[in-house]
Amino acid sequence: MKRVVPTPFPADPYLDSPVVLGAAIRSARTQAGIRLEDAAMTIGVSLQTLVDIEAGKPGVSIGKILQVAQGLGVSLFVIPQSQREIARRRLSDLIVDNRP
Amino acid sequence: MKRVVPTPFPADPYLDSPVVLGAAIRSARTQAGIRLEDAAMTIGVSLQTLVDIEAGKPGVSIGKILQVAQGLGVSLFVIPQSQREIARRRLSDLIVDNRP
């Protein structure tokens, strides 16, 4: 049988496009070993919406995004752009790469 | 004449609802002294969309959100939930409260 294959969390936590967010969410789901269909049903969104989020489609609503992120264990932070580089440095060591 | 009144940046940078994001974006715009209408036109979204974002409406798309955030100088970060409290502590001192 085909198993759920873990993907790495984005090395740089700075969120500059929906693609980065999709990668983070996919990483959280796959490392938890949950299938797309099961995750969608548990969280309460359609399979298609979850697929679109993981693919980084820009049209998905922030409501669905936060719903899925919280459901799969992904946290977001917001800061003024003037502090971006400081924040990036302070967070960069948090991402632990745990590929298979 | 009525001037653009600065609002504070959210004290806690953890993004758990669209309302927090709206507050951050409104803070960035008002502290830059830019009117809703001018900001919307410059960034390239409708006035209504910017109003909805600042009001924290959950339906706005992630594409528009990132477009406006980048246009107004607001940065987002994404990390695994297991690191949330560490990240919150590391970022909490970054938010400088500069109310009028």
Place this chain on the structure above:
DNA sequence: TCTATAACTCTAGTATAGGAGACTTTTATG
């Protein structure tokens, strides 16, 4: 290579976002 199954794609219907413009409300300031 065979096969079970995870991932992905497609379609159709409904709901809602997004934009443009006009209008109303609120509030600094004279």
Place this chain on the structure above:
DNA sequence: CATAAAAGTCTCCTATACTAGAGTTATAGA
């Protein structure tokens, strides 16, 4: 208090998100 201007609201229209279900493709493991 008066008023100019920023903020917020409303309506109509088009585009697109969202869902459900069925079908197709890709791949891990026997």
